[in-house]
Amino acid sequence: MTSPPTHDFHPSSLREYDIRGIIGETLGEEDAYAIGRGFGTLIARDGGSAVATGFDGRTSSPMLEDALIRGLNDAGINAVSVGMGPTPMLYYAESVLESVQGGIMITGSHNPANYNGFKMVFQGRPFFGADILKLGTMASEGDWDSGSGSVERIDIIDEYVERLLKNFTGGAFRVGWDCGNGAAGPVIEKLTKLLAERGAGEHHLLYTEVDGSFPNHHPDPTEEKNLEDLKALVAEKGLDFGVAFDGDGDRIGAIDGEGRVIWGDQLLQIFAEDVLKSEPGATIIADVKASQALYDRIAELGGKPLMWKTGHSLIKSKMKETGSPLAGEMSGHVFFKHDYYGFDDAPYAAIRLIQAAANIGKSVTQLRSDMVEMINTPEMRFQVDESRKFAVIDEVLERLSASGAEVNDTDGARVNTEDGWWLLRASNTQDVLVARAEAKSHDGLDRLMAQIDEQLALSGLERGEQAGH
Numbered sequence: 001m002t003s004p005p006t007h008d009f010h011p012s013s014l015r016e017y018d019i020r021g022i023i024g025e026t027l028g029e030e031d032a033y034a035i036g037r038g039f040g041t042l043i044a045r046d047g048g049s050a051v052a053t054g055f056d057g058r059t060s061s062p063m064l065e066d067a068l069i070r071g072l073n074d075a076g077i078n079a080v081s082v083g084m085g086p087t088p089m090l091y092y093a094e095s096v097l098e099s100v101q102g103g104i105m106i107t108g109s110h111n112p113a114n115y116n117g118f119k120m121v122f123q124g125r126p127f128f129g130a131d132i133l134k135l136g137t138m139a140s141e142g143d144w145d146s147g148s149g150s151v152e153r154i155d156i157i158d159e160y161v162e163r164l165l166k167n168f169t170g171g172a173f174r175v176g177w178d179c180g181n182g183a184a185g186p187v188i189e190k191l192t193k194l195l196a197e198r199g200a201g202e203h204h205l206l207y208t209e210v211d212g213s214f215p216n217h218h219p220d221p222t223e224e225k226n227l228e229d230l231k232a233l234v235a236e237k238g239l240d241f242g243v244a245f246d247g248d249g250d251r252i253g254a255i256d257g258e259g260r261v262i263w264g265d266q267l268l269q270i271f272a273e274d275v276l277k278s279e280p281g282a283t284i285i286a287d288v289k290a291s292q293a294l295y296d297r298i299a300e301l302g303g304k305p306l307m308w309k310t311g312h313s314l315i316k317s318k319m320k321e322t323g324s325p326l327a328g329e330m331s332g333h334v335f336f337k338h339d340y341y342g343f344d345d346a347p348y349a350a351i352r353l354i355q356a357a358a359n360i361g362k363s364v365t366q367l368r369s370d371m372v373e374m375i376n377t378p379e380m381r382f383q384v385d386e387s388r389k390f391a392v393i394d395e396v397l398e399r400l401s402a403s404g405a406e407v408n409d410t411d412g413a414r415v416n417t418e419d420g421w422w423l424l425r426a427s428n429t430q431d432v433l434v435a436r437a438e439a440k441s442h443d444g445l446d447r448l449m450a451q452i453d454e455q456l457a458l459s460g461l462e463r464g465e466q467a468g469h
Helices: 029-047 063-073 087-096 131-139 157-164 183-196 222-235 263-276 292-300 312-322 346-358 364-369 386-403 444-457
Strands: 019-022 050-055 078-084 100-106 115-122 151-153 174-180 202-206 243-244 250-255 283-287 304-308 324-329 335-336 380-384 407-408 413-417 420-426 432-439
Touching: 019 029, 029 050, 029 063, 029 100, 029 115, 029 131, 050 063, 050 087, 063 078, 063 100, 063 115, 087 100, 087 115, 087 157, 087 346, 115 131, 151 380, 157 183, 157 346, 174 222, 183 202, 183 346, 202 222, 222 243, 222 250, 243 346, 250 263, 250 346, 263 283, 263 292, 263 324, 263 335, 263 346, 263 364, 283 292, 283 312, 292 304, 292 444, 304 312, 312 324, 312 335, 312 444, 335 346, 346 413, 386 407, 386 413, 386 420, 386 432, 386 444, 413 444, 420 444, 432 444
Parallel strands: 050 078, 050 100, 078 151, 174 202, 174 243, 283 304, 283 324
Antiparallel strands: 019 115, 100 115, 243 250, 324 335, 380 432, 407 413, 413 420, 420 432
């Protein structure tokens, strides 16, 4: 393929946190080349010489990596490919390989099988928002450096798996692991083999074979229907708990021994208790969708709870700014700076769950039972025109401020009332509004939902137009 002088991306593919699209429709080989060429140019202009690359188990991933590497090389940048694996393995390579100054992961995350995309790290920091838009501008103007670079393929999986267990002194629990045919499968096979060899419990695995068509269930552990097989395994074998991973292994899901889901903000309560033992008074960050029970629990444990915007790049940036040892999102991204690198790594979070239960001295089921029960809605999504989504939130905030309501506007509108709280925010990645509510009683939840309905109606929308994931 000859190098094109310029390139225009499909407008829907350049997102807030990453680049994503449908293969053959909104994303393809030429896009991958332009991403490599643009990102490589920025690395070169920053004095760098090499970038780590990796890809998930989707059928389109190797083709995209080839084109990406060609783009990097044509910008004069060397590529160090770690091959197929989970996103955190690529983040790990970017953190520890002294020869590289950035990293690009090819992954469609938890999107359907015909999607793919790119997540990027630049000189150890998240590359998002304006950075991603800049790649688009550079491509359309042909503002690219020229040069030649090499490609080196390395095998880092064993070193990565060893690092996951570096400070592990854990407990002998019986655990179920559901990899969902995603890219974390081979890592989990190696990880659980080492755990078993060290006498650390008993491990039962599901769907570790990487298959980009996801034949068993969709790899998104935040949807309860995708945890059915794991629940069946835990029940059948009488296991202590189970963990599940999304398609590229940067988000974790979990269930306890009774098959109850442990949501992202509930996992964070367990991790916070463990981390605050060794870092008393530390700031712990969660996104605006997290339960009030989490923020109250962090405070009760002597930590400083901080509510921040949803989005892995935004959370990572806030962690650096505050020196926070732990952060997490409702969606199952968990970030450990404590004893680790600060990026979202689901296999590592699974190890830390085993470790936390051992350190706290309670079973995961007991830890889940000890939590304050709140009544909450799942995340609700409403289709809204792209041009209207942020405007609606502005209108809602304006009306609420005029009414004197107690509002947190960190990311959309999160409104506290005597009943609990409700949230309405615009998604950064889709043309939807996201709503959630949490109360102490069912009647309270009905009142909160009525407030959401009222605000949507005042902006000419209906909650009935609910969008799928």
